[in-house]
Amino acid sequence: MVKVYTTNSCPWCVKAKNYLRSENIEFEELNVQDDMNAREEMISKSKQMGVPVLDIDNNIIIGFDKTAILKALGK
Template sequence: MQHLKIILYTTPTCPYCKKAKKYFKQLGLKFKEIDVSKDQRGAERMYKKSGQLGVPVIEIGNQVVVGFDKSKIDRILGIN
């Protein structure tokens, strides 16, 4: 299933970021995590792609999901 690159923009205190990470791990999917509280460039990239300052922002392939929107994530990943 891991055919799409997944980037997860997070902060250490974000509960929905933790839920997203747990969900991807349960699915056995690898992802790159960018802590935007420590990575200014990452924060700028996240804002440029999503228009959002809040986390999580999840990039799956060329699609962006704002927040932990499980149904949208599943749709992008092709999970029913």
């Protein structure tokens, strides 16, 4: 399960989502700008307020980091 925590105006969130799509990886997008429960979940997991935050099978990746994403996906 891949979750991507985003906001409406985050360019790095767009890059992360486009990258996942280009790799045919399904993900759930959680907009922490609009969804307070998702915001609390993201902060609890990452101890961060910034986005994007990716949760790939409980591997937390802060920011858009292709290497970390591939590693978490086992590629």
